[in-house]
Amino acid sequence: MKKSLLLAGLCAIALSASAQNPFAYGIKTTGVQDGVATGETVVLKYTLNAAAESGKIDIYDLGKENPIPVKTIELTAEQLTKADHEVEVAVGDLPSNTDLAYTVTTTGAKITAAKEIFSDLAGGGAHQYWSPYGVACDNDPDSKHFGRVLITESQGNMGAAYFTKASGVGPGLYEYDPQGNPVQNASVAAAQYGYHPFQWVGDKYTSTSSAQTTRFNAKKVRIAKDGRIFLGVLNCINNPIYTVNPDNLGEWTPLFKGTIDANESGYVNDGDGNMVAAPSAAFDIIGEGSDLKLVNLGSKFGQSYSYGNYTCYEYPIGEATEWATKPGDLDEVFPFSMQYTISAQSVSLAYDKDGGIWYAQYRGAPTEAQPAIKHATFNAEDGEWVEDYSNITTVVRGGGIAFNKDYTLLAIPKANNTLGVYTVETTANGPVLTEKYSVTTTTIRGFNDICFDYADNIYSCDNGKEVMQQIQLPVEDPTTLVPCPTSEIFKTGTVTAVKDLNVTKVEARKYMQNGQLVIEKDGVKYNAAGQVIK
Secondary structure (H helix, E strand, C coil): CCCCCCCCCCCCCCCCCCCCCCCEEEEEEECEECCEECCCEEEEEEEECCCCCEEEEEEEECCCCCCCEEEEEECCHHHHCCCEEEEEEEHHHCCCCCEEEEEEEEECCCCCCCEEECCCCCCCCCEECCCEEEEEECCCCCCCCCCCEEEEECCCCCCHHHHCCCCECCCEEEEECCCCCECECCCCCCCCECECHHHCCCHHHCCCCHHHHCCEEEEEEEECCCCCEEEEEECCCCCCEEEEECCEEEEEEECECCEECCCCCCCEECCCCCEEECCEEEEEEECCHHHCEEEEEEECCCCCCCCCCEEEEEECCCCCCCECCCCCHHHECHHHCCCCCCCCCCEEEEECCCCCEEEEECCCCCCCCCCCEEEEEEECCCCEEEEEEEECCCCCCCCCCEECCCCCCEEEEEECCEEEEEEEEEECCEEEEEEEEEEECCCCCCCCEEEECCCCCEEEEECCCCEEEEEECCCCCCEEEEECCHHHCEECCCCCCCCCCCCCCCCCEEEEECCEEEEEECCEEECCCCCECC
16 A cells, blocks of 8 residues: 655644645646656646745655755745745756655744634635534545545535535535635536535435434545545445545445345345444544554434444454455444444544544533543453543533544544643553643534644534534644655656665665655565565
8 A cells, every 4th residue: 555755753733824734735746757857857846725934845865775855945935825836946956867755844833822714715704514524634645635625414405505605515525625625526517516426415305304304414534544535324224334436526335235224224234134334423444455444333223312222343444345244243342332322413433543442422411321532442362342531521512533643632522612632641541631732613612523634734513503614723843744745756867676685686666654765566665674664
């Protein structure tokens, strides 16, 4: 699976007043053919989601075992605006006959308190939806969709006024670019936004009857580290989880294979009548490629206020495009099955970096029976999930919970219009949370879902206020480094085969990953000493 390059740990965020924390996306190299410079110059292109105060481009010689910049270009004020930019580089100023990669680093002004980011759409304010319940960001610099933001609209259109700013109609999946602009659906007529599979829009969903308004169609959406998109459904008619084509957001493929119960319980059963998966009240993913795992909190009969209708299972999906196997005993995340959840409406799951699972639901008055926050860890010795954190006092308004891309920050709503952002320490007695930021908002009352983008801007959706809103945090070091995608590495001349240091003498590919040189051959990765990288 692909990996981002030159990710040297400089991934703190940057920002400017009344904007977002800036970072570069849409990075592309021109003036090359088949990856080789064709003239006296190459052009390095990038776009900034928000204005920055300073920035630079560092170019690295991948022929070096411990690459350091061979050329640094300081960006001018004109090259730091919220816009598309390009920088011309003379090939003669670069090492010859070698592979070159580059990074774009931006630094923004520091702020002292978190700020809501109001859109440039007509009338300003937040982006409006009738019933938004899921939001996700593509944080893979190697993805051609790097920086995109996806949001789900879960229920039927209850009035055109809710779509005057979002330009969308009906349940489905909506997209924003990193600047906060809604992205038009390229497959339909002009000015059409959103992707609406299963004919979810139309007369069927204009009814206000409970049969229509209690069905949650697109619920949560998640984007894996390798760019794969997964989407959960809670309407008890369609498949619980779909994979979405990143290049065509209207192409949804059922993940779970089997027979969906005819009584609209939404269970997917195998040929022997065993449950494979249940309608998705909440799910999350961790890992990439063959290591990807998915945990699903399933709700029989969809949105209903009752205990006993919930199952929570983990699926080692890996690279599979479909899954037809019933979960086994070891796959059940028992602490979150058949207990705690009272409503499938406002509940979320979030993996931590170690594969533990956080659970959060909105309760105005949490109790042990109906808690606000829990955490469970898998005990490999006895094969059981163990609950090792409980919070029954915090009011998790909206039921959202999410980590940033490197799992250094955890966002949890803690009251109406208030979001807590925490650091998490893993101890022998379970996780310990320390609040780092407290965010007060005016447009968001409850945080139904939350995500961080690459620069730790926060996106959240609220079904009570019917909005999707963006927030910037007052970080200590407002600097963001983005590596160029693998596809944009270029050569300044004919490059001879790279010899592996300790293995065989065949052609290999060199690149930077997490600050170290990687030599990849036949799907195996080696470091500069010839040792296999696991």
